[in-house]
Amino acid sequence: MGSNSFETKVKSLSEILRLGNSLNLGNTSPDIKNDLLGAECTLIKSDNLPALISMIDNGVKIDFCYIDPPYNTGSRFVYADSRSSPTPGIWGKHNEWLTFMLPRLVAAQMLLTETGVISVSIDDYEYPYLKILMDHVFGEKNYIATLILCRSKNGKGGKANVAVNHEYILIYGKTARSKLHGLLEVDLSKYDRSDEHGIYTVDGLFRKKGDASRREDRPNMYYPLYCSQDGRVFLSNERSGLREVWPIDSKGIERRWLWGREKAQLESWKLYASPGGTVYVKNYMREGKRKKIRSILDDARYLNDKATTEIKSIYGEKVFETPKPIGLIRDIIEFCSAEDALILDFFAGTGTTAHANRSLNTEEGARRKCILVEHAQPIATDHFAVQHGFVTTADITEFRLRYMQSEDSNFHYAVLES
Numbered sequence: 503m504g505s506n507s508f509e510t511k512v513k514s515l516s517e518i519l520r521l522g523n524s525l526n527l528g529n530t531s532p533d534i535k536n537d538l539l540g541a542e543c544t545l546i547k548s549d550n551l552p553a554l555i556s557m558i559d560n561g562v563k564i565d566f567c568y569i570d571p572p573y574n575t576g577s578r579f580v581y582a583d584s585r586s587s588p589t590p591g592i593w594g595k596h597n598e599w600l601t602f603m604l605p606r607l608v609a610a611q612m613l614l615t616e617t618g619v620i621s622v623s624i625d626d627y628e629y630p631y632l633k634i635l636m637d638h639v640f641g642e643k644n645y646i647a648t649l650i651l652c653r654s655k656n657g658k659g660g661k662a663n664v665a666v667n668h669e670y671i672l673i674y675g676k677t678a679r680s681k682l683h684g685l686l687e688v689d690l691s692k693y694d695r696s697d698e699h700g701i702y703t704v705d706g707l708f709r710k711k712g713d714a715s716r717r718e719d720r721p722n723m724y725y726p727l728y729c730s731q732d733g734r735v736f737l738s739n740e741r742s743g744l745r746e747v748w749p750i751d752s753k754g755i756e757r758r759w760l761w762g763r764e765k766a767q768l769e770s771w772k773l774y775a776s777p778g779g780t781v782y783v784k785n786y787m788r789e790g791k792r793k794k795i796r797s798i799l800d801d802a803r804y805l806n807d808k809a810t811t812e813i814k815s816i817y818g819e820k821v822f823e824t825p826k827p828i829g830l831i832r833d834i835i836e837f838c839s840a841e842d843a844l845i846l847d848f849f850a851g852t853g854t855t856a857h858a859n860r861s862l863n864t865e866e867g868a869r870r871k872c873i874l875v876e877h878a879q880p881i882a883t884d885h886f887a888v889q890h891g892f893v894t895t896a897d898i899t900e901f902r903l904r905y906m907q908s909e910d911s912n913f914h915y916a917v918l919e920s
């Protein structure tokens with residue numbers, strides 16, 4: 503594809519976006535005003551576009567939006583997952599899926615608070631198209647990250663000798679003020695040292711690495727330290743037996759320390775020297791400490807098999823082909839939003855987002871509320887779910903909320919129908 507045709511496509515996308523922005527937000531939607539914010543979870547049984555428009559109309563503001571849209575796999579799931587454009591437009595076979603997603607993403611963007619965040623699950627097929635769409639709707643500058651999720655041990659796929667076992671989660675902020683909150687540190691096993699200030703680990707060098715790390719970048723951060731055999735660090739050679747250490751790397755390049763001399767003097771108790779003379783900043787554990795997530799999500803709690811087990815225990819059978827595991831959504835909610843956030847999932851499916859949110863609220867004392875949207879789309883009569891008594895996909899969502907309430911009488915939900 504030549505750069506010219508690429509530019510033409512991007513221009514056209516901007517055009518579609520302009521149309522999306524000029525959607526009439528006035529009269530099309532059910533009135534869902536205050537009903538939304540009462541219960542811990544509200545399920546709106548509606549096509550998500552009018553529901554989103556109605557939320558905009560009613561001044562609802564969302565702190566965190568997670569969506570797991572149909573991936574356009576062409577499969578016949580309990581919901582329709584085939585949007586192949588019959589007459590290829592500028593985006594080829596992906597045109598129809600993009601046309602479906604565009605106004606919904608524009609509406610989601612409008613709903614987010616100024617510090618809001620959105621995360622979208624997707625697989626290889628639509629990832630590049632979704633990335634460009636999101637760049638346009640949310641702005642490239644508000645792109646935060648793409649996480650790569652290991653979703654199964656073995657993988658699947660039609661390409662010879664490649665078994666795809668990953669998918670993606672794209673994360674964007676509404677503005678530069680949006681930020682991720684990190685995950686609560688619960689694993690204390692790495693804090694293997696202690697002093698009078700608490701337990702700590704040594705996992706970060708005091709010598710600066712990467713950009714602006716050379717001596718000439720910050721000459722006043724190039725000075726000697728004096729280290730004792732028991733790990734203490736001094737700014738002067740004040741006693742016998744101290745080892746002089748400079749911020750020089752293994753290749754002999756003169757670098758610099760992280761702090762100037764004055765701060766290092768005041769906070770020398772935060773420094774630790776290994777017996778070999780490498781200086782680290784102590785990483786103390788403290789209550790409520792949060793950690794970064796790594797961009798490769800590889801955890802047994804995140805596997806699709808886990809979601810299947812959960813669905814079978816809730817519904818008795820696998821009535822839904824593509825659920826997400828509770829542990830995954832729980833961690834996504836936790837690292838993307840504050841504990842009093844209002845969250846929205848407008849491709850709710852089995853309602854995993856509500857379950858994950860409830861588990862955070864009960865186990866970590868959080869107070870997030872969530873809005874789910876799932877359309878009352880009739881399920882094909884030959885589908886397994888119909889034999890289990892479900893008529894529409896939204897019935898499957900509601901069943902899980904009922905199940906959650908039967909397990910935990912403190913959980914309250916509301917249902918709005920358009």
Ligand SMILES: C[S@@+](CC[C@H](N)C(=O)[O-])C[C@H]1O[C@@H](n2cnc3c(N)ncnc32)[C@H](O)[C@@H]1O
Nearest residue numbers: 549550570581825826849851852854876877895
């Ligand atoms: C991939 S599934 C979501 C699965 C969900 N994350 C879970 O853990 O169960 C996508 C869901 O979006 C629903 N959906 C598709 N188009 C929709 C629309 N226009 N309005 C509302 N829901 C829609 C489908 O019925 C399906 O349940």
